[in-house]
Amino acid sequence: MRQFVVIAHEAPADGNFTLNDLAGAGRIDLLCRCVNSALLLSHAVRENVRLHIVVDDTVAIEIDGSTVRHLHPDERSIAARLQNALQAAEEAIGYQPVESAPGIKTYRLGVAETLDRIEAGTIIQLHEDGTPIVEQEPPADPIFVLADHQSVTDTEQTLLDTHCDQRITLGPQAIHADQAITVANNYLDTEGFTQY
Amino acid sequence: MRQFVVIAHEAPADGNFTLNDLAGAGRIDLLCRCVNSALLLSHAVRENVRLHIVVDDTVAIEIDGSTVRHLHPDERSIAARLQNALQAAEEAIGYQPVESAPGIKTYRLGVAETLDRIEAGTIIQLHEDGTPIVEQEPPADPIFVLADHQSVTDTEQTLLDTHCDQRITLGPQAIHADQAITVANNYLDTEGFTQY
Numbered sequence: 001m002r003q004f005v006v007i008a009h010e011a012p013a014d015g016n017f018t019l020n021d022l023a024g025a026g027r028i029d030l031l032c033r034c035v036n037s038a039l040l041l042s043h044a045v046r047e048n049v050r051l052h053i054v055v056d057d058t059v060a061i062e063i064d065g066s067t068v069r070h071l072h073p074d075e076r077s078i079a080a081r082l083q084n085a086l087q088a089a090e091e092a093i094g095y096q097p098v099e100s101a102p103g104i105k106t107y108r109l110g111v112a113e114t115l116d117r118i119e120a121g122t123i124i125q126l127h128e129d130g131t132p133i134v135e136q137e138p139p140a141d142p143i144f145v146l147a148d149h150q151s152v153t154d155t156e157q158t159l160l161d162t163h164c165d166q167r168i169t170l171g172p173q174a175i176h177a178d179q180a181i182t183v184a185n186n187y188l189d190t191e192g193f194t195q196y
Numbered sequence: 197m198r199q200f201v202v203i204a205h206e207a208p209a210d211g212n213f214t215l216n217d218l219a220g221a222g223r224i225d226l227l228c229r230c231v232n233s234a235l236l237l238s239h240a241v242r243e244n245v246r247l248h249i250v251v252d253d254t255v256a257i258e259i260d261g262s263t264v265r266h267l268h269p270d271e272r273s274i275a276a277r278l279q280n281a282l283q284a285a286e287e288a289i290g291y292q293p294v295e296s297a298p299g300i301k302t303y304r305l306g307v308a309e310t311l312d313r314i315e316a317g318t319i320i321q322l323h324e325d326g327t328p329i330v331e332q333e334p335p336a337d338p339i340f341v342l343a344d345h346q347s348v349t350d351t352e353q354t355l356l357d358t359h360c361d362q363r364i365t366l367g368p369q370a371i372h373a374d375q376a377i378t379v380a381n382n383y384l385d386t387e388g389f390t391q392y
Contacts, residue, residue, distance in 0.1 A: 020216065022270055029270035033229065037378075042345070042370040073372065074218055074225035075271045134386065149238070171386040174238040175378075176269065182233075182371075182378040190330065190367040 002188060003118060003143040004038045004181055005052045006031065007111055009150045013056040015086030022079050027149050032078035033178035034148075037185065039065045040073050046185070052118060053082070057110040059092075061085045062118075068103030111156060115163045118143065123164045126180050130167035133184070138191055139166075144184050146177050198384060199314060199339040200234045200377055201248045202227065203307055205346045209252040211282030218275050223345050228274035229374035233381065235261045236269050242381070248314060249278070253306040255288075257281045258314075264299030307352060311359045314339065319360045322376050326363035329380070334387055335362075340380050342373050 010026030017025030022032065031053055038051040049065040061082060063071075072078070081104060088100040089108060095117060097105035109117060121141030145160060152160065170183045206222030213221030218228065227249055234247040245261040257278065259267075268274070277300060284296040285304060291313060293301035305313060317337030341356060348356065366379045 020272070023268060023273065029272075033232075033269075036229075036372075037375065040372065042372050044370070072219060073229075076216070076225075077219065132386070171382050173382075173385045174240070175382070176232075176236065176238050179233065179378045179382075182375045183382045186367050186369075186371070186375075186379045186382075189369045190328070 001048055001050065001119060001121070001141055002046075002185070003050045003052065003121060003141075004034070004184075005054065005111075005114060005118070005143060005145045006034050006177060007145070007147045007152060007156060008053055008055045009148055009153075011055045011148075013059045013086060013089070015083045015089075017079075017083065019076050019079055019083075022075055028079050028082065029075050030148055030177060031082060032075040033176070034181055035063060035071070035078045035082070036073045036075075037178040037181035039063060039068065039071060045071060049185075050118070052114055054109075054111045054114050055086065058108065059086060059089045060107040060109045060114045062097070062105045062107065064103045064105075066103070069101070112159055112163075115143075115145070122166065124166045124168050125160050125164040126170065126184070127167045128169050128174060130169040133168045133170050133187055136166065136168055138188055142184075142188070144181070146180055148177055197244055197246065197315060197317070197337055198242075198381070199246045199248065199317060199337075200230070200380075201250065201307075201310060201314070201339060201341045202230050202373060203341070203343045203348060203352060204249055204251045205344055205349075207251045207344075209255045209282060209285065211279045211285075213275075213279065215272050215275055215279070218271055224275050224278065225271050226344055226373060227278060228271040229372070230377055231259060231267070231274045231278070232269045232271075233374040233377035235259060235264065235267060241267060245381075246314070248310055250305075250307050250310050251282065254304065255282060255285045256303040256305045256310045258293070258301045258303065260299045260301075262299070265297070308355055308359075311339075311341075318362065320362045320364050321356050321360040322366065322380070323363045324365050324370060326365040329364050329366050329383055332362065332364055334384055338380075338384070340377070342376055344373055
């Protein structure tokens with residue numbers, strides 16, 4: 001299984017935002033595109049992917065490609081799903097999530113607890129100073145960790161240093177988080193592709 | 197220079213749509229994400245990229261990374277820019293464009309005329325039956341041609357067969373047009389990256 005963990009710094013953890021200004025709502029637009037990039041193919045869902053969005057180090061939304069339904073690719077419809085998930089958070093208690101829709105669960109957990117909770121795999125920080133991804137054999141169950149439009153804080157980096165098994169860069173350009181997820185997915189898709 | 201040509205089939209060429217339902221407006225949401233993928237880096241613009249969106253085989257919007265200003269990554273703000281460009285089309289006359297904003301020009305041209313008009317380069321159709329991109333040395337001035345959420349029509353394919361120099365696939369999965377642009381950009385970014 002592939003997993004992505006996106007650390008969101010400014011998105012409102014209470015889901016209090018308007019769908020008419022997603023960029024102004026702590027860059028919810030970016031998180032919506034991360035959902036799209038992680039989980040959607042053309043006319044299909046990536047059933048082998050789980051995405052975790054940790055908002056404000058207090059709320060974690062998990063979207064599971066194998067069970068999520070009716071996920072559309074545009075930002076506005078995804079934002080409505082995230083808003084529902086965030087607003088459901090008050091019903092969640094730590095490791096006991098609330099499921100706001102099939103395949104979408106909300107936990108009251110931060111980054112550290114999320115990395116502890118999720119299914120095991122090789123935890124990989126996407127980082128500009130990492131090893132080029134093309135030089136690294138992809139692990140069987142990668143868990144890519146990346147931040148939204150802001151860099152990880154020093155506190156978060158200290159945490160990631162203790163949790164991450166690898167640090168990888170996708171290229172010489174600093175790209176958006178959603179673009180990075182698209183590239184990582186493609187890299188895993190095409191592993192061995194030339195052999196077919 | 198890198199160029200992308202996106203063939204849009206259902207977007208309203210007159211720009212008559214609401215920003216509150218981009219997916220319902222002939223999938224303007226997808227075109228917005230193509231603009232993002234083609235032209236935006238994290239906190240920067242790709243100055244070496246031009247994107248051409250041909251709508252309904254009658255109107256072509258060109259966005260030039262070297263001159264465009266204030267381009268934000270969210271779908272809604274990009275949609276407003278595309279709407280302005282489409283609504284300006286009536287002032288354009290064939291190869292004489294109208295510039296709705298710095299770096300954004302609208303031509304009254306279809307796919308064939310757009311491919312004839314744009315700066316020369318190697319025209320590459322992104323196609324599931326193409327050669328895997330990793331097996332192909334990237335040309336100096338690639339022009340990637342791809343369609344929106346719908347496949348190219350038989351008529352368009354006949355046209356592309358006469359114009360395209362190469363046919364390339366990005367991987368075994370059918371991904372969205374905007375995701376394909378992200379992957380192509382990353383592929384060009386990282387060419388030779390392991391040597392650094």
